[in-house]
Amino acid sequence: MAETIDLRSDTVTKPTAEMRKAMAAAEVGDDVYGEDPSVQKLEALAAEKVGKEAALFVPSGTMGNQVAAMTHLQRGDEVIVEAESHIFYYEVGGLALISGAQTRTLPGQKGFMPPALIANAIRNSDLHFPRTGLLCLENTHNRAGGTVITAEQTSLMAKVAHDRGIPVHLDGARIFNAAIALKTDVRALTAAVDSVMFCLSKGLAAPVGSVLAGKKEFIAKARKNRKLLGGGLRQAGILAAAGIIALEKMVDRLAEDHANARLLGEELANISGLTIDPAAFPTNILICSVAKLGISAQHFSVLLAQHGVLANPVSPTELRFVTHKDVTQAQIRSAVNIIHQIVKAIDQF
Numbered sequence: 001m002a003e004t005i006d007l008r009s010d011t012v013t014k015p016t017a018e019m020r021k022a023m024a025a026a027e028v029g030d031d032v033y034g035e036d037p038s039v040q041k042l043e044a045l046a047a048e049k050v051g052k053e054a055a056l057f058v059p060s061g062t063m064g065n066q067v068a069a070m071t072h073l074q075r076g077d078e079v080i081v082e083a084e085s086h087i088f089y090y091e092v093g094g095l096a097l098i099s100g101a102q103t104r105t106l107p108g109q110k111g112f113m114p115p116a117l118i119a120n121a122i123r124n125s126d127l128h129f130p131r132t133g134l135l136c137l138e139n140t141h142n143r144a145g146g147t148v149i150t151a152e153q154t155s156l157m158a159k160v161a162h163d164r165g166i167p168v169h170l171d172g173a174r175i176f177n178a179a180i181a182l183k184t185d186v187r188a189l190t191a192a193v194d195s196v197m198f199c200l201s202k203g204l205a206a207p208v209g210s211v212l213a214g215k216k217e218f219i220a221k222a223r224k225n226r227k228l229l230g231g232g233l234r235q236a237g238i239l240a241a242a243g244i245i246a247l248e249k250m251v252d253r254l255a256e257d258h259a260n261a262r263l264l265g266e267e268l269a270n271i272s273g274l275t276i277d278p279a280a281f282p283t284n285i286l287i288c289s290v291a292k293l294g295i296s297a298q299h300f301s302v303l304l305a306q307h308g309v310l311a312n313p314v315s316p317t318e319l320r321f322v323t324h325k326d327v328t329q330a331q332i333r334s335a336v337n338i339i340h341q342i343v344k345a346i347d348q349f
């Protein structure tokens with residue numbers, strides 16, 4: 001069989017040679033004792049990049065989001081989340097289990113929740129009601145297909161919460177993809193929120209790790225909560241060394257992933273039997289429907305895998321394709337050919 005073209009996620013990216021070298025040479029100490037200079041360097045750099053006072057290295061994006069939530073929330077609070085958001089959909093019920101919070105889901109438009117909808121969802125002090133403790137945003141929005149919300153949309157949503165004294169957390173797992181797509185400084189996208197999490201281990205290609213950033217006092221509390229969840233790491237500078245390169249060297253090249261996604265989207269749109277609007281996907285994630293083929297997305301993904309192309313079904317009729325640094329433009333073109341052959345082989349097409 002031909003080579004594997006892995007379009008399941010940008011999490012599959014492998015660390016660069018430069019990262020491996022930096023990891024081997026990293027200066028380290030016990031980070032639980034606050035003695036790892038490489039982790040400290042990464043946290044300072046990350047805070048500066050997203051325009052916050054302080055930052056905390058965490059093992060995963062999920063832990064970053066959950067630590068943020070438990071730091072903002074009191075037990076019994078209600079959290080306003082977008083109905084398709086990662087923090088609601090894919091984090092194992094952590095908001096309920098870890099923070100003891102209940103979720104209030106609002107329908108979004110590619111991640112944007114109309115401010116009037118947020119305003120209506122915020123609870124007043126009625127004896128029967130839970131306290132609204134947090135508003136969560138997501139940029140880029142994963143399940144919507146890597147869609148972006150602008151700085152203006154972010155501040156419109158955040159303002160509604162802030163006017164009622166409610167903090168705002170941004171799940172910015174791919175916030176650098178959003179900044180590249182919008183041709184804006186990432187700080188413009190994080191300015192209106194109280195805390196932001198982003199992943200080093202996705203398109204930025206670090207092997208492990210995410211960052212939570214916010215005010216100094218918030219990060220100090222979050223550090224304690226990270227310890228509680230078992231996320232206090234010792235010589236984590238080995239990992240932070242790769243994270244520093246991710247932030248310094250791997251951000252600008254995300255534009256290549258976006259160009260490859262555009263190419264893939266346009267080519268898939270030309271294959272009759274598939275349904276996709278390439279213009280709807282501004283970053284490195286595409287969602288494509290196979291409904292017209294009369295087979296399930298799951299079945300289609302198995303056929304793809306038999307020919308070396310990996311993609312995840314995200315609904316009964318839709319597949320997700322994610323571009324990243326370990327898939328070249330030539331591989332995108334071969335994936336298109338393979339997909340075309342498979343579609344043609346399915347009877348009427």
Ligand SMILES: *Cc1c(COP(=O)(O)O)cnc(C)c1O
Nearest residue numbers: 060061062063086138142171173
């Ligand atoms: C990947 C992702 C996360 C979680 O990151 P992990 O490191 O996989 O735990 C959180 N939010 C969004 C939007 C993501 O895409």
